[in-house]
Amino acid sequence: MRVLVNERGAARLLGRHLWVFRRDVLSGPEEAGLFPVYWGKRFLAWALYNPQSDLTVRAFRFRPTADPVEALLENLDRALKKRLPHLEADPEGGYRLVHAEGDLLPGLVVDTYAGHGVVQVTARALEPLLPRIAQALRPHLKSLLARNDARLRGLEGLPLEVRPLFGRVPEHVVVQEGRVRYGVDLYAGQKTGAFLDQRENRLYMERFTGERALDVFSYHGSFALHLALGFKEVVAVDSSEEALKQAQENARLNGLHPRIRTLRANAFDFLREEEKAGNSYDLIVLDPPAFAKKKGDLERAYRAYKEVNLRALKLLKTGGILATASCSHHLTEPLFYQMLQEAAQDAHRLLDLLHRGGQGFDHPVLLNVPETQYLKFAVFEIVG
Numbered sequence: 031m032r033v034l035v036n037e038r039g040a041a042r043l044l045g046r047h048l049w050v051f052r053r054d055v056l057s058g059p060e061e062a063g064l065f066p067v068y069w070g071k072r073f074l075a076w077a078l079y080n081p082q083s084d085l086t087v088r089a090f091r092f093r094p095t096a097d098p099v100e101a102l103l104e105n106l107d108r109a110l111k112k113r114l115p116h117l118e119a120d121p122e123g124g125y126r127l128v129h130a131e132g133d134l135l136p137g138l139v140v141d142t143y144a145g146h147g148v149v150q151v152t153a154r155a156l157e158p159l160l161p162r163i164a165q166a167l168r169p170h171l172k173s174l175l176a177r178n179d180a181r182l183r184g185l186e187g188l189p190l191e192v193r194p195l196f197g198r199v200p201e202h203v204v205v206q207e208g209r210v211r212y213g214v215d216l217y218a219g220q221k222t223g224a225f226l227d228q229r230e231n232r233l234y235m236e237r238f239t240g241e242r243a244l245d246v247f248s249y250h251g252s253f254a255l256h257l258a259l260g261f262k263e264v265v266a267v268d269s270s271e272e273a274l275k276q277a278q279e280n281a282r283l284n285g286l287h288p289r290i291r292t293l294r295a296n297a298f299d300f301l302r303e304e305e306k307a308g309n310s311y312d313l314i315v316l317d318p319p320a321f322a323k324k325k326g327d328l329e330r331a332y333r334a335y336k337e338v339n340l341r342a343l344k345l346l347k348t349g350g351i352l353a354t355a356s357c358s359h360h361l362t363e364p365l366f367y368q369m370l371q372e373a374a375q376d377a378h379r380l381l382d383l384l385h386r387g388g389q390g391f392d393h394p395v396l397l398n399v400p401e402t403q404y405l406k407f408a409v410f411e412i413v414g
């Protein structure tokens with residue numbers, strides 16, 4: 031059994047993109063599974079295939095193989111090898127072990143929090159392989175929880191469920207991140223519990239010191255904790271009550287609670303009110319959610335990103351620092367910097383780019399698959 035694609039689908043796989051959408055699939059089996067993909071008689075790739083999903087073909091191997099499951103497990107092995115030196119050096123840390131397409135394992139995410147794993151499967155063809163995947167992960171983890179409650183599973187026709195796969199899965203884990211520690215709720219936190227893709231950027235921010243800092247879209251006070259090592263007062267703003275409860279606990283856990291104040295608010299309203307009140311800050315972090323979840327959202331999202339950045343720039347003192355991110359891959363890197371340039375011009379502020387960052391090493395980018403490069407992170411000093 032094989033999947034046949036048209037010329038456009040073939041061009042994508044020959045160009046080493048991993049995806050072929052339904053409109054470019056000519057024929058294939060009725061059931062989801064691992065199948066070879068052909069253009070006429072020409073073999074193109076082995077792929078996860080789901081005829082129910084618009085994202086019908088997701089390639090994981092571009093050479094023929096007699097054992098596609100073994101090929102997937104080889105990809106898993108390669109992903110683990112990349113991370114193992116870090117896990118050994120930092121066993122209490124939080125890392126992404128498997129980053130789906132970025133690791134040639136479409137539909138599979140595995141994170142570890144101080145050795146406790148969380149797995150998410152969002153491809154129907156992978157679902158039956160979960161026991162094999164768990165077995166391969168077992169030597170590297172104390173426990174493993176399947177957090178299969180992502181809405182994306184609905185699109186693949188998969189049930190939503192959260193269940194332990196092995197070991198004793200704690201409800202709550204404390205993770206070490208550089209000089210701070212933070213708690214993670216494995217069963218209910220956003221994503222698999224934390225935003226691991228920003229770890230290196232959070233650590234980068236520890237170099238700054240001053241009086242007043244602001245962490246907007248703060249989640250668990252994640253940047254705020256690092257900032258509180260060097261600032262006398264840090265305000266952490268988020269719209270989620272749950273997230274801020276954890277932020278307060280994290281502040282206490284590190285003895286930083288006298289310096290961190292949490293505030294539940296809509297970031298847009300908050301920034302506007304701060305401007306009206308004439309307040310100012312020495313440093314602001316902006317880490318908004320993906321405003322553009324699909325391409326059609328881009329225009330509106332661009333305006334929203336520009337608005338928060340413009341407002342933050344108005345609150346910063348000269349000599350102050352803006353650290354700003356976007357995790358929407360639709361807002362490409364050139365568009366991100368264009369948006370920031372427009373915000374700076376409109377705010378009448380001159381920005382010196384101190385640092386250009388992105389997602390951590392454990393969220394690999396495949397050059398041929400632009401969707402894998404999603405996180406932009408830039409740090410500026412306001413010089414005029």
Ligand SMILES: C[S@@+](CC[C@H](N)C(=O)[O-])C[C@H]1O[C@@H](n2cnc3c(N)ncnc32)[C@H](O)[C@@H]1O
Pocket residue numbers: 224225228247248249250252253267268269270273295296297298317318319320357
């Ligand atoms: C990308 S996450 C932030 C991650 C965090 N900086 C970290 O490093 O862990 C975005 C956060 O924005 C919050 N959020 C979403 N919309 C918001 C809004 N309009 N105002 C304030 N917070 C919002 C979410 O609750 C979420 O915690």
